[in-house]
Amino acid sequence: MKVHVDMNLCQSHGECVLAAPDVFELGDDDVLTWVQDADESQRAEVQEAVDVCPMMAIRIED
């Protein structure tokens, strides 16, 4: 499962970090990093991250 984040849209709200802490992380500079090739077992939490991202910046590409 490929996880795509549009960094032109991301504003570091941190919703995804709370929804899927094993996939998304905010650095000390508040810039998001993430696992681009996430495990299939993490699909539900990544989907939650997609749903709760206020900027609609996250996409799952199968």
Added chain:
Amino acid sequence: MASRIVIAGAGLAGLRAAQAARAAGHEGEIVLVGDEPHAPYTRPPLSKQLLAGEQTAADCTFPGLDTLQAELRLGAPVVGIDPAVHAVTLDGGEALDYARLIVATGCRARPLPTAAVARASRPDGTALSPGVPSVRDPGVHTLRDLDDAHRLAAALSSTTHLAIVGAGFLGCEVAATARARGLEVTLIDIAAQPLPPLGPVLGARIAQLHREHGVALRLGVGVAGTTSEHGRLTGVALTDGTTVEADHLLVAVGALPNTEFLADSAIELALDGGIVCDATLTSVSDPDVLAAGDVAAWPHPGAGGERVRVEHWTTAAEHGRLAGANAVREPGERIAHVAPPYFWSDQYDLKLQSVGFPARAARIEIVDTEASRGRLAAEALDDNGRLVGAVTFNHARRLADYRRRLAADTVAA
């Protein structure tokens, strides 16, 4: 359960509820009813990117509508309900029966309360319309939906001076957007500082931020009426006898739940119009009626178990997901909503974020600042010094840490 779920309200909460009910295994019909003609869209850009001309309505439309396994009924709000027969009535008269109803109708702009002072004439001889400016008056705006935003954006491109009544989040964001577009902006509020829920210390910092960006602040004063010439707005008369020059006025003094259609029903409403729910977002009057987003009044552990109503984007998203899933469950199996409320606001280069219930705190203490990056962290504490909320400026990671901590406290409680 394979009969129909009706969702009243096609905003964020309603859309997420439809998606969640399907994901939770609901096999029957799902009908999503919206009063606006527009497909579900996200509202935060309305006061910022859309108003600034950086985004269009298409950018605000939620993705996933093409795969939404629900029927969208737009442009015809729910206007009546008969819980005894499990049916709602749409504007136009059509009746829709339901097995479960989720009310996610959101809020509308609150009008200005009746002004305390009204004068019949001005010393300079201009006409004064005493009383409450209304959106029916020329040049007067509110901002809740896409059509409002388009009207206001058009006004901003042809105006030189915008007055804003209400220095809450909406008023402050529009002030920042309008300054970036080069307008003269006056921000008016009866309160002594902007953003009263954040307390006076942070409010003073926000006031300073707006002053530095050239906004004229008129705090601690009310609105007495408007002045006009040849049918055009020319100013806003204040209760201290002064007049603020303005050719457009935004009234941003809060919002009221869209629950009138429940007023004569058996569904209990709170005094402010919120739907009185249990912790699972289920109406206390009817287990087949649930609420999500702005309209839900539900007991929150972070507020000592008192009922709260929260008008934040994230709460609407969370409520929608939960109410949609709970609607597919029997009442005894439903899950409580306990996440601490989170919101953000973007003004100039400031990203303000908040979690929990700072407005209910005994005090708000700044615990960390880093002036070079415009960073600040503040903790909201109750009488016993217990953390009940937090606010940060330009410090997203720190805020995420507070969210985790408050969520863990809530679960532990």
